[in-house]
Amino acid sequence: MAYLPPHDMVADGEVVDLEKTRADWSADSPLVEHRSTWNEVRLRFRKDKFALAGLVTIVVLVIVAVFAKWIAPHNPLTQYDSGLTMDGMPVGSSRHFWLGTDTLGRDLLSRIIYGARVSLVIGICANGFALVLGVIFGLMAGFFRGWVETLIMRATDVMMAFPIYLFAMALISVLKPGLWILVVVIGIVYWTPMTRVIHGEVLSIREKEFVDAARLTGCTNRRILFRHLLPHLVAPIIVYTSLGIATTVLFEAVLSYIGLGVQPPTPSWGQMISDGQPYYLSAPHLVIYPGLAITLTVLAFNLVGDGLRDAFDPQQRRR
Amino acid sequence: MSGETKDLRVTGEAPLAKRVALICSWGNAALAFVVLAVVAAFAFGLKRSVDTPVSHYDVVLLAVLFESALLALWTTPVVGSAQSMKFFPRRAWIVFCIWALLGVGVGVGMLFAVHGLQSSLGSATAALPFRLARTTADVQNLHHIVTAAQVGVWLWMLLSVALLVPAALQFSVWRSAVARAAARGVESGTEQTLVAVRDLKVHFPITSGVVFRHQIGAVRAVDGISFDVLRGETLGLVGESGCGKSTTGRAILHLLAPTGGHVLYEGANLARLRGRRLRARRRSMQMIFQDPYASLNARMTLADIVGEPLLVHKLQPSRKLRQERVRELLQLVGLNPNTLNRYPHEFSGGQRQRIGIARALAIDPKFVVCDEPISALDVSIRAQIINLLKELQTKFGLTYLFIAHDLSVVRHISDRVAVMYLGRIVELAANEVLYGEPMHPYTQALLSAVPIPDPAAEEQRRAVVLTGDVPSPADPPSGCHFHPRCPAALEGKCDVDDPPLLEVRPGHWAACHLITSADFPQIRAGENDLAETAAGTQRGDD
Structure with a gap:
């Protein structure tokens, strides 16, 4: 039989029914239901219509990017004879080319669909890279303090003071432009905001008593960092990642626009805008549709990020 | 009275060993900077003695100075750990070894570089980004500088070890003496002691400055x-x-x-x-x-x-x-x-x-x-x-x-x-003693502030009301920390001397001159009416 403490020790201010308590406490009875933080976050997130819309958009984008080969109506690299007018101008939307063609007679819709691949790969991978760097540096700076903190945070300041577009352009022009170089460069340029956020969070969390308690129970520094501090950073990490993806997609578009991004003929939204720019009066669709794609993607990630922030921290909500 | 009182303060910290250890550590640091100065003087002297456009020596001079500065720098952790008496043997040795390896590496590199210069004087020097040496005499001079610097620096490393060995030995003597003293303190308690706290201090530094952060005080x-x-x-x-x-x-x-x-x-x-x-x-x-x-x-x-x-x-x-x-x-x-x-x-x-x-x-x-x-x-x-x-x-x-x-x-x-x-x-005493017969003026004031859940009794009793605020722990009062607010403080005693926590009777510890000092045995158990005692003291002094 289970040990039962005296009456005044059970529950706060409840009248204790010994029989019932004994039954509840026995190992045979089922575990009491519990709500995890995740469930609550999910519930709150589900109520946010805008964020849900953003999430749906992202899911659609991902599906489109992954299955581009089957979804795209044409090969994005083929230059169709029927895709140009007799004067050599791109054609507008038609039954054959839904969004028209570009200046070389390639199907615009297919190119936009394939361009989603580049944008998403860069958005996710570059951000993941920046995230890993930022989290590791931020955790170390906040937890170990001292010279580690000084070194990392001053480096962050220097990076932030530097014009990042110039820095990225310099890096890329030294290296050979390409998809994975772009990922690395954007990661190197964008680790600073995450480092700052994580550093600030760690500074406040490490002063809480549960960290002392963990230390007292004999946890090593590594265990405290990864089992106690990191789970508390999940909310800012997720939020800033989703917001960061939007920035990164934009960054890629800018770099591609100035010709330092993904090299042609691989389609990329920024590069498509830059190619279509000279024709924006006669063939505005060349600029409008890729621009819409960028706007939609950035907006979707921003909406999801905002929604997640509200879901994780209901007190900060301003409505 | 004082013959029988127990005092828990840690004493007997082997002052000689402490002194030797600290002198050796600081001596090590001083020697480092002497060597740095000598090397610098020698190098600059040689540079001046050669009547050539001198710019191409500067590289070598900088390298030499960098090496000796590198070696001199490592003394900072040694002296730092000496001050805090915490991790002398292990950390200091590790740092020393790393620094020594670095120094030897830099030195050997420089020697090789100069030898290489000598053999490649003719055409190859033109390929260098800067012209280090023009003539054989130049190379000779560079060789002198570098060799002298290496001899000086490596000699200093030997001397440094010679100083560090006694320092480390004396450190361990000092530390075990402190530990023994603390352990004696435990024995001087009772066999029942589980945790003994001796002379525990926690000071939080107050720092100032952004780039050159320095301590301006301590809480x-x-x-x-x-x-x-x-x-x-x-x-x-x-x-x-x-x-x-x-x-x-x-x-x-x-x-x-x-x-x-x-x-x-x-x-x-x-x-x-x-x-x-x-x-x-x-x-x-x-x-x-x-x-x-x-x-x-x-x-x-x-x-x-x-x-x-x-x-x-x-x-x-x-x-x-x-x-x-x-x-x-x-x-x-x-x-x-x-x-x-x-x-x-x-x-x-x-x-x-x-x-x-x-x-x-x-x-x-x-x-x-x-x-x-x-x-x-x-x-x-x-x-x-x-x-x-x-x-x-x-x-x-x-x-x-x-x-x-x-x-x-x-x-x-x-x-x-x-x-x-x-x-x-x-004050420290058994529960009933402390609440029944508090001796220290602060304890008396504290207890008199506890409300009694009986209006009649509450009205009857005489509360000792303290005036003023608690002083800041960043700038505590001199002598007894309580003296500015103490109703019975003695001028010239309480504001000057720090009262130790002494056992005034078995199991009852107090830190107050009025109780523990042989000159002022005014407050005793049973006659703990503070105001009266204070008045009595005044009269007695008159």
């Missing part, structure tokens, strides 16, 4: 306190907020690194432990925290929170058995064991405090610091937690250091009570 949160915690007792620690109670508790468990002093747990000095050995020692020392909302990790389930100590100490590697033990512990503190997959936010404050207690008890500690465990709880729940703590104490033979600002709670639970004021213990 003396705990300023040299000594006491024993006896096996199986509950020692209450009371004082107003900001007097350093919680800091004391944390420093005893070494959650905060003490600035000075020692904590001995069963005679073993915690100050000398770190890493794995400190964790192992802390197995028998646990803490119950003040805020049950902040002390539990909100992202872990009950099973993880209570089971973690078992896991990290590898007491119960099997998940199933660990869960069994967690169930047991939860029952022990009066929680439904079937809630072990719940999160802390699903419990009330009192229940959370019980979780904290279960976690503290998971690894069978002997000594538990209760840091205001009930002050964050509702009044209706306080009694339950107090009773739980008492029951667990009798069941497991726990020893408590019970920190609180609530005098009546401390009276209820404690065997002995220590009163703190501004980082120091002013």
Whole structure:
């Protein structure tokens, strides 16, 4: 039989029914239901219509990017004879080319669909890279303090003071432009905001008593960092990642626009805008549709990020 | 009186060994900079003696100076560790070896470079980005400079080792002398001593400046306190907020690194432990925290929170058995064991405090610091937690250091009570003695501020009302910290001399000149009416 403490020790201010308590406490009875933080976050997130819309958009984008080969109506690299007018101008939307063609007679819709691949790969991978760097540096700076903190945070300041577009352009022009170089460069340029956020969070969390308690129970520094501090950073990490993806997609578009991004003929939204720019009066669709794609993607990630922030921290909500 | 009084302050710290160790460390640093100066002077002298456009020497000069500066720099950690007397032997040697390797590497590199110059004087020099040497004489000069620098620097490294060996030896003599003195302090207590605190100091530095951060002062949160915690007792620690109670508790468990002093747990000095050995020692020392909302990790389930100590100490590697033990512990503190997959936010404050207690008890500690465990709880729940703590104490033979600002709670639970004021213990006595016959003026004032739940009695009694505010611990008063507010302070004594905590009668410790000094034995048990005593002193002086 289970040990039962005296009456005044059970529950706060409840009248204790010994029989019932004994039954509840026995190992045979089922575990009491519990709500995890995740469930609550999910519930709150589900109520946010805008964020849900953003999430749906992202899911659609991902599906489109992954299955581009089957979804795209044409090969994005083929230059169709029927895709140009007799004067050599791109054609507008038609039954054959839904969004028209570009200046070389390639199907615009297919190119936009394939361009989603580049944008998403860069958005996710570059951000993941920046995230890993930022989290590791931020955790170390906040937890170990001292010279580690000084070194990392001053480096962050220097990076932030530097014009990042110039820095990225310099890096890329030294290296050979390409998809994975772009990922690395954007990661190197964008680790600073995450480092700052994580550093600030760690500074406040490490002063809480549960960290002392963990230390007292004999946890090593590594265990405290990864089992106690990191789970508390999940909310800012997720939020800033989703917001960061939007920035990164934009960054890629800018770099591609100035010709330092993904090299042609691989389609990329920024590069498509830059190619279509000279024709924006006669063939505005060349600029409008890729621009819409960028706007939609950035907006979707921003909406999801905002929604997640509200879901994780209901007190900060301003409505 | 003074013949029989016991004094817990640590004495006999082997001053000679200390002096030798410090002189050797500082001598090492001084020597480093002498060598740097000599090398620099020699190099610049040679440079001037050669009548050539000199710019191409500068590179070599810079390299030489860099090397000696590199070697001189390492003395900073040596002197730093000498000051704090903490990690001399290991750290200092590691740093020295790294620095020496670096220095030798740089030096050998330079020698090779100059030799290479000599052999490639003709056409190859033109290929260099700068023209280091034009003629054989130039190369010779460079060779002299570099060789002289290497001889000087390596000679200094030998001398440095010659200084470091006695320094390290004397350090160990000094440290063991301090440890022995502290251990003597424990023996001078009773055999019943579980935790001995000797001369414990925790100072928080106040710094200023952005780039060159320097210390401009210190908040003396705990300023040299000594006491024993006896096996199986509950020692209450009371004082107003900001007097350093919680800091004391944390420093005893070494959650905060003490600035000075020692904590001995069963005679073993915690100050000398770190890493794995400190964790192992802390197995028998646990803490119950003040805020049950902040002390539990909100992202872990009950099973993880209570089971973690078992896991990290590898007491119960099997998940199933660990869960069994967690169930047991939860029952022990009066929680439904079937809630072990719940999160802390699903419990009330009192229940959370019980979780904290279960976690503290998971690894069978002997000594538990209760840091205001009930002050964050509702009044209706306080009694339950107090009773739980008492029951667990009798069941497991726990020893408590019970920190609180609530005098009546401390009276209820404690065997002995220590009163703190501004980082120091002013009085320590058995429960009934302290509450019945307080000796220290501060204790008397503190007790007289406790309301009596009887209007008639409340009106009858004479309260000692203190005037003024508690001084800042960053700038504590001279002498007795309490003297500016003490109604019986003696001018010329209390504001000058620091009263030690002395045993004025068996088991009753007090730090007050009026009580402990042989010249002023005015306050005695039984005649503790402060105002009268003070008046008597005045009259006697007249």
